[in-house]
């Protein structure tokens with residue numbers, strides 16, 4: 001069993017569109033595969049999805065295993081699990097990564113149970129111990145107070161689900177070439193225990209994860225009325241509004257605006273962190289933003305450790321100036 005070789009990424013597609021986290025995992029998987037000197041493979045299941053194999057190669061895979069079947073048209077645990085197990089039992093990877101999306105978590109846990117192997121959930125850091133070929137999957141533990149590195153020493157494949165927006169995808173490179181291996185799944189629709197009757201999309205929720213600019217306020221804003229300055233700046237910039245857990249607990253924002261370990265993970269182009277101390281549980285949700293602009297009256301606040309630009313000052317004085325400047329610039 002410990003002779004298994006290769007790093008695999010489960011490539012999640014919905015209606016023929018590859019999930020962003022799968023591309024991020026191909027980037028992370030590439031590093032692990034290079035360290036272990038083994039190929040990186042993408043695992044693609046669906047109905048009429050073969051043409052996506054090329055994209056998976058452009059984003060870093062050496063090989064793509066494709067299973068196509070009408071029973072894979074929509075995600076169902078039973079058919080997807082069987083497709084993945086068919087491949088894993090035949091080709092025996094040593095590491096197998098999944099996005100920590102609802103479907104990714106679902107299929108990963110079913111596959112881990114069937115293959116009697118371990119699964120680290122909601123990983124935020126990945127590395128590999130080359131000599132022992134051990135995946136080091138790290139995630140916050142004990143209420144977020146420590147990072148735990150979890151190993152799966154005795155079983156293969158070593159599996160992990162990884163949070164979206166934590167790893168970085170490689171640049172799409174159309175010069176990359178690779179091998180596509182097709183396998184067929186012998187399940188008929190009549191044999192399926194679950195049927196998809198209708199898919200109803202939730203169009204009410206716009207995720208902060210898609211915002212290019214986020215203005216995030218913390219407890220340092222003082223009260224709900226002052227927090228209005230955060231909304232005002234965000235409105236001027238066409239930005240999303242975020243808050244720390246303390247802000248959500250104070251009732252200044254609803255939970256779907258919370259950023260951090262128990263909220264959203266975001267990577268906007270510009271992230272304003274205003275009156276935020278920079279606790280680790282907040283940083284894990286925003287530290288990969290492209291530009292971080294922090295405003296805090298304490299020069300030693302940890303948020304300055306991750307920020308691109310820092311303003312040491314009282315947010316209640318700095319924000320009105322910023323808002324005035326932006327208004328003048330835009331009109």
Ligand code: FAD
Nearest residue numbers: 143218219220244245260261262263275276277282297315
């Ligand atoms: P504080 O830590 O109180 O910081 C306020 C900051 O504002 C200070 O740095 C202060 O110097 C500054 N300040 C004060 N007045 C002003 C002013 N007038 N102008 C400028 N600066 C000012 N937190 C999250 O954010 N997201 C999570 O998902 C999350 N999950 C958690 C999960 C667990 C299991 C645990 C234990 C904690 C979690 N937390 C989370 C909480 C986290 O540990 C911190 O308590 C929280 O992030 C602190 O929020 P804050 O920065 O708004 O407040």
